[in-house]
Amino acid sequence: VIQILLAALLVASPLFSREIAVIPYKVDNPSSSFGGEKGHDYAKILSIALHAKKGLGIYNPYQLSRDLSGLGINPDKNLSLENVESFAKVRYTDFVVTGKITALEKGFKAESLVYSASRREIVSRSSVKARNLLELAAFDSKELFRFLSDDKKVEDKLIYDVTVVFDSSFNMAQDFDEVKSSLKSFCVKFFAAYPGS
Numbered sequence: 001v002i003q004i005l006l007a008a009l010l011v012a013s014p015l016f017s018r019e020i021a022v023i024p025y026k027v028d029n030p031s032s033s034f035g036g037e038k039g040h041d042y043a044k045i046l047s048i049a050l051h052a053k054k055g056l057g058i059y060n061p062y063q064l065s066r067d068l069s070g071l072g073i074n075p076d077k078n079l080s081l082e083n084v085e086s087f088a089k090v091r092y093t094d095f096v097v098t099g100k101i102t103a104l105e106k107g108f109k110a111e112s113l114v115y116s117a118s119r120r121e122i123v124s125r126s127s128v129k130a131r132n133l134l135e136l137a138a139f140d141s142k143e144l145f146r147f148l149s150d151d152k153k154v155e156d157k158l159i160y161d162v163t164v165v166f167d168s169s170f171n172m173a174q175d176f177d178e179v180k181s182s183l184k185s186f187c188v189k190f191f192a193a194y195p196g197s
Contacts, residue, residue, distance in 0.1 A: 021059035021091065022047045023068065023098035024075040025110070032105040034124070036076050042110070042133055048163075049141040050097075054148050059093050062095050065159065067091055081115075081122075087115040097144065099126075107131045110140050134165075162190065 025039035047058045068075065071090065073083045079098060088096050099112035107130055114124040126143035130136035166181065172179065 015190070018094040019057040019059055020047065020050055020095045020097060021064055021087070021093045022050070022061075023064070023087070023096060025098060025112075026076060026079065026100040028100045028102040031103070039076065039101060042137065043098075045133055045137045045165075046097065046112075046140055049137040050145065053138075053141050054145050056095070056145075056148075058090075083118065085170065088115060093117060101133075101136070104129065107163055108133060108136050110136050112140055114144050123138045 005184040022043040022062050024043045027034060027039045030036055044061055047061065049060050050056045067090075071083070071087060073079060073087065075098065084098065087093075091104050094117055096117070097112060098115075099110055102109045102112075109127070110126075112126045112180055113122050115121070116123040124144050124147060126140055128136060128139040130139055157195045161196065164186075166179065
């Protein structure tokens with residue numbers, strides 16, 4: 001679902017003045033229920049949050065994976081500041097974001113940094129906690145890019161475009177009616193509050 005959403009954003013989005021590459025996050029103390037793939041998922045979710053909140057263009061995650069591999073960089077193992085600097089220099093992206101995520105007893109923690117290609121230095125860091133990865137990305141995007149104002153389209157618009165993302169990587173047969181009912185309820189309330197969305 002996340003891949004489909006990212007593909008749609010990349011095709012539908014206009015050209016942005018600034019582009020961000022979110023390198024997959026390292027998972028601190030991975031386990032069977034919270035493995036390395038969660039760092040890749042979180043990077044994609046954070047990209048979407050930064051696109052929505054700050055109007056930043058998203059560096060294509062599929063191209064990003066190929067580029068990192070071509071430079072001999074494995075974000076799960078050998079990511080360093082030198083790697084981030086070389087990637088930014090070779091790939092001409094404005095900002096590079098990366099970090100690590102940790103599963104807590106209740107929720108998650110992200111420790112992130114922003115590298116500016118133009119300034120050739122780390123310009124921001126954050127450490128946030130939340131109950132789930134979506135909430136974590138919302139907090140992280142707000143903290144990391146305090147130095148950029150929110151996208152005016154986001155601040156002023158009273159009609160919203162809504163994207164619902166859900167995890168369908170397991171058999172949803174037993175939950176499908178409940179999901180459908182919840183989604184219908186959400187839509188009815190949302191469209192009543194924001195007609196024309």
